[in-house]
Amino acid sequence: MKIKTRLVATVSALALALAMSAAFAKADKATYMKTFAEAKMWQKKAASVGGEWRDIGKFLKQAEAAAKKGDYDTAVKLAAKARFQGEMGYKQALEQKNAGPRF
Numbered sequence: 559m560k561i562k563t564r565l566v567a568t569v570s571a572l573a574l575a576l577a578m579s580a581a582f583a584k585a586d587k588a589t590y591m592k593t594f595a596e597a598k599m600w601q602k603k604a605a606s607v608g609g610e611w612r613d614i615g616k617f618l619k620q621a622e623a624a625a626k627k628g629d630y631d632t633a634v635k636l637a638a639k640a641r642f643q644g645e646m647g648y649k650q651a652l653e654q655k656n657a658g659p660r661f
Contacts, residue, residue: 586630587625587630589634593638594618594622598618600643604645607652607655609648609650610644614640618640
């Protein structure tokens, strides 16, 4: 099971890296809005199963502040971090929903 979890984490990290590199190449308001909306969706999804990670809200607030200043590169990076945490928090909560002590 540990190998499967590590494999999922590795593949997810690679997918995130590819998505982030594509997003950063053309960070504009539309890219920010799309990334931010996806992050909010994953945040809600993670919260629905009790898997919302600690920093999602912080990253979203920082992304909004950067976007208000017109710094879409930073805003997209922060929103992508929040999206990643939301997705991983959701997956972690589902994978570990039956976890408990083993006697």
